Amino acid sequence: xxxxxxxxxxxxxxxxxxxxxxIVFGLLSALYYLYPAxxxxxxxxxxxxxxxxxxxxxxxxMGFLGAVYWYLPKELGIEVEGMWLAELMFWIFCVxxxxxxxxxVFVQYGSANEFSMWFINQGRKYVEAPRWAAIxxxxxxxxxAYNVIATCIKARKMTGIMWVxxxxxxxxxxxxxxxxxxxxxxxxxxxxxxxxxxxWVESTWEVLIGCVMALVLMDVMGTSRRIVETWLYIExxxxxxxxxxxxGHHYFWIGTPQYWLGIGGFFSALEPLPLLGMVVHAIYDxxxxxxxxxxxxxxxxxxxxxxxxxxxxxxxxxxxxxxxINLFSHGTQWTVSHGxxxxxxxxxxxxxxxxxxxxxxxSGVDMLAGRAWKWGFGLLNFGMVGMVMGxxxxxxxxxxxxxxxxxxTLMAFTSASENAWFVSGMWARLFFGFVFAAGYVVxxxxxxxxxxxxxxxxxRLEPA
Amino acid sequence: xxxxxxxxxAALLGLFVLAGGGYGSLYSAGxxxxxxxxxxxxxxxxxxxxVLALTIAIHxxxxxxxxxxxxASAVVYAVIPPLTWRYLxxxxxxxxxxQ
Numbered sequence: 001x002x003x004x005x006x007x008x009x010x011x012x013x014x015x016x017x018x019x020x021x022x023i024v025f026g027l028l029s030a031l032y033y034l035y036p037a038x039x040x041x042x043x044x045x046x047x048x049x050x051x052x053x054x055x056x057x058x059x060x061x062m063g064f065l066g067a068v069y070w071y072l073p074k075e076l077g078i079e080v081e082g083m084w085l086a087e088l089m090f091w092i093f094c095v096x097x098x099x100x101x102x103x104x105v106f107v108q109y110g111s112a113n114e115f116s117m118w119f120i121n122q123g124r125k126y127v128e129a130p131r132w133a134a135i136x137x138x139x140x141x142x143x144x145a146y147n148v149i150a151t152c153i154k155a156r157k158m159t160g161i162m163w164v165x166x167x168x169x170x171x172x173x174x175x176x177x178x179x180x181x182x183x184x185x186x187x188x189x190x191x192x193x194x195x196x197x198x199x200w201v202e203s204t205w206e207v208l209i210g211c212v213m214a215l216v217l218m219d220v221m222g223t224s225r226r227i228v229e230t231w232l233y234i235e236x237x238x239x240x241x242x243x244x245x246x247x248g249h250h251y252f253w254i255g256t257p258q259y260w261l262g263i264g265g266f267f268s269a270l271e272p273l274p275l276l277g278m279v280v281h282a283i284y285d286x287x288x289x290x291x292x293x294x295x296x297x298x299x300x301x302x303x304x305x306x307x308x309x310x311x312x313x314x315x316x317x318x319x320x321x322x323x324x325i326n327l328f329s330h331g332t333q334w335t336v337s338h339g340x341x342x343x344x345x346x347x348x349x350x351x352x353x354x355x356x357x358x359x360x361x362x363s364g365v366d367m368l369a370g371r372a373w374k375w376g377f378g379l380l381n382f383g384m385v386g387m388v389m390g391x392x393x394x395x396x397x398x399x400x401x402x403x404x405x406x407x408x409t410l411m412a413f414t415s416a417s418e419n420a421w422f423v424s425g426m427w428a429r430l431f432f433g434f435v436f437a438a439g440y441v442v443x444x445x446x447x448x449x450x451x452x453x454x455x456x457x458x459x460r461l462e463p464a
Numbered sequence: 465x466x467x468x469x470x471x472x473x474a475a476l477l478g479l480f481v482l483a484g485g486g487y488g489s490l491y492s493a494g495x496x497x498x499x500x501x502x503x504x505x506x507x508x509x510x511x512x513x514x515v516l517a518l519t520i521a522i523h524x525x526x527x528x529x530x531x532x533x534x535x536a537s538a539v540v541y542a543v544i545p546p547l548t549w550r551y552l553x554x555x556x557x558x559x560x561x562x563q
Contacts, residue, residue, distance in 0.1 A: 226558075230555060269530075269533055269534070270537075272537075273537070273540060273544060276484055276488045276541065276544050277544055279488050279489060280488050280491075280544070280548040280552075281552060283492035284496065284549065310485055315482050315485065316478070318477050318480070319474045319475075319478040320474060322477070324465055324526055324530070325465075328465075329474070396471060399471075400467050401467075404466070404470050405467045
């Protein structure tokens with residue numbers, strides 16, 4: 001095993017641990033909707049939500065870094081350059097995350113001054129980490145970029161996947177710098193902030209997970225390089241074509257010019273089309289490679305990613321992306337429902353697939369099968385579908401009663417929050433949140449348990 | 465837009481994409497296992513996609529531009545699965561002699 005793959009396993013461990021923290025704070029956040037006075041002035045809802053969302057971003061990022069450190073030496077045939085720096089950055093990253101989490105839990109907030117911005121909370125949604133930690137993330141990403149580029153140069157080898165990855169590193173690093181401005185005009189601030197949220201998370205991450213999935217597909221299903229690289233180029237083209245201007249659907253109600261309604265709606269409406277192509281591709285691959293895979297869990301999670309992406313981003317997104325609908329739905333639990341499903345489909349399933357690839361290779365078994373992963377797969381998917389259905393119900397109640405009938409007043413918001421449909425939806429979300437948490441426990445158990453040794457020839461013939 | 469129209473329109477938009485996805489899935493499954501019945505079921509799903517697009521165009525208060533876009537999307541949905549499938553087959557056929 002390469003040294004960078006050992007580092008990758010550390011990243012995976014940290015990512016899975018943070019995945020658990022994210023779930024804990026997700027459950028806590030769900031409880032606040034049912035018991036709004038819970039922990040009042042001790043640990044308020046907004047801190048729980050910050051922990052939930054920020055750990056989501058960090059665990060996925062760690063999963064991506066782990067995946068790239070795993071595959072880089074395999075792809076280029078040499079050890080990753082600057083490993084000591086990469087290992088140092090991993091520990092700095094972990095310590096920084098721990099300090100920020102402790103500050104969020106025990107200090108929570110400070111006065112509106114420079115000290116708070118640098119050491120407590122930057123005050124920008126989704127990138128609340130204090131400025132010193134945000135600079136730390138830039139340094140980690142810069143070292144990561146150095147590792148990738150220097151290894152490519154040393155190997156004197158560039159594959160199509162590596163070209164896409166290297167080019168993606170530029171926006172991955174540059175767009176994150178958008179986390180720093182402290183603009184006092186809220187419209188201007190949100191205008192650039194969405195570059196960070198949409199372009200970083202929804203565009204550069206899409207390309208990054210595309211590169212990772214291309215490598216996983218070659219590994220798990222033996223798909224040829226030419227095929228995965230062709231699809232990767234198509235994906236990049238679609239991200240550049242529809243994804244960038246799809247940013248416009250975030251500009252609807254923040255004080256930007258009216259033309260964004262047309263641009264955002266149009267490009268967002270195009271987004272389900274490539275996702276449909278992905279579904280067809282997934283079925284094609286599932287059919288032609290099903291009996292050939294030696295890693296059933298990874299294979300099923302890859303397939304779940306294609307369907308989850310289509311349903312979460314495609315169906316859930318299209319329901320609310322046109323401006324006339326979005327006027328009522330934005331900022332409600334409806335959006336939360338879409339966000340949960342889309343993130344789960346696009347990234348979470350992919351990262352879990354990568355975890356199983358690592359498990360198979362570290363345990364040295366020819367065939368990874370068993371029963372526990374099926375329970376994990378079932379509970380996580382069932383839990384997520386239940387949660388998003390509950391959130392959709394609650395969100396539609398908010399849009400219907402609070403926005404369309406009540407006219408978006410504070411009183412309408414309050415009464416919609418007490419509406420039976422809303423409350424039922426939030427109870428459903430909590431229940432299925434626990435189902436999801438149970439799935440996580442099974443997933444961790446399965447990842448940590450040594451796999452049974454199954455002869456490949458026999459296992460291949462058994463239905464999955 | 466009235467409160468009822470909001471939910472009806474959103475539901476129709478979601479069902480529209482869902483039916484498109486159903487068409488893609490059934491078409492692909494039919495081609496994969498050579499089951500014409502599944503391909504026909506996929507065709508019914510696409511017909512449903514088009515009917516939903518028409519319903520959106522006729523019965524919802526969306527602006528005409530969005531209605532046209534949805535109708536055009538319904539037509540594009542029809543060609544994506546067969547086009548993707550053919551492309552995948554060609555790609556795999558070209559690749560196999562090299563493996």
